[in-house]
Amino acid sequence: MSEFVFLYTTFPGEAAAARVARELVEAGLVACANIIPGMRSIYRYGDGVEEGQEVVVIFKLPAKAAEAAAGRLRALHPYETPVVAFLHVAPDAATAAWLREATG
Amino acid sequence: MSEFVFLYTTFPGEAAAARVARELVEAGLVACANIIPGMRSIYRYGDGVEEGQEVVVIFKLPAKAAEAAAGRLRALHPYETPVVAFLHVAPDAATAAWLREATG
C-alpha cells in the first residue's frame, strides 16, 4: 500500500456522515473528510436489487492509520457492514506534509 | 489488477445512468452503482473546449468482471465512446465478501 490512501465509504445521510467524520478527524485518524451529498445508490441485496439515497465520504489518511480508521468507522457507522474501500494515492509534497502533520 | 476495482464513468443524466446501472447490477456484473448528480464537465473536444452537465457513476466490482462490465456498459451507454476508467481498490473483508457474493 502507498504511504497515503483515500478511504471511500457511503452513509445514509449527511448528518451521520459529518458526526463520524468529525470524530475521526478529531482523533487524528484521518486528515479530512469530503462529504458529497445527493448520491443515488443502486445495489445488489440478497436476491434483489435495491435503491437508496446516500452520501459519499472520501477520507484522506496515511496508510499506517488505515486499519485503525476503518475499525473506528465500522464501530461508529449506522450500517452493520459499511462499504470500506481503500484507494492508493500519490499526493504532492505539500499535501503529503499536511496529511502527516494532521495525523501526526 | 487488484481483486476489486471501481469503474468510473459519466452519463448525460441520472435517468440513463440509473437504467444502465440497474441492468449491470441485475446481470451480476457489478455489485453496485453510486450515481453522483450535478457534475459539471469541462473537456477537450477536437480543437475546442466544451462544457456540459453530467452525472458521475462509480461502479464497484471484482476485477474478473471488468471486461464484461465495460463491454455491457459501452453497449448500453448513450455516448458512442463513454469514459471507462478502472481504479484499483483494496476493500476490507466484509466489503470484499459482499462484492464477491453480489457478483457470484
Add this chain to the structure above:
Amino acid sequence: MSEFVFLYTTFPGEAAAARVARELVEAGLVACANIIPGMRSIYRYGDGVEEGQEVVVIFKLPAKAAEAAAGRLRALHPYETPVVAFLHVAPDAATAAWLREATG
C-alpha cells in the same frame, strides 16, 4: 505511475474551479475536469477541526503531464496549498486514445 492518472483536488467554489479547469484543458495539460459541487469538508487545521463548503474536481490526464498540470494548478489555485492527489487509473482503449489525443 500508470500511463494515466486522475488528479483529485478541491476548490472553495465552482466559479474558481471552472476558471482554472478551463485553463488547464485549453493548455492541453489535462483532457477534462469533472467538477462536483456541494461538497462539505471537515478537516484538521492546526490544533483545531474546521468545516467548509467546497467543490471536488477530478482531472483526467496522462501521467507524463502530472507535474506540469500540478504546477499550473498550484499557480492558479486560490488556496496557498491546495490538495493535489494522484490516483492511478486504467482506462479502456477508447478512453486512453481520447486522453492521448486531448493532451497530445
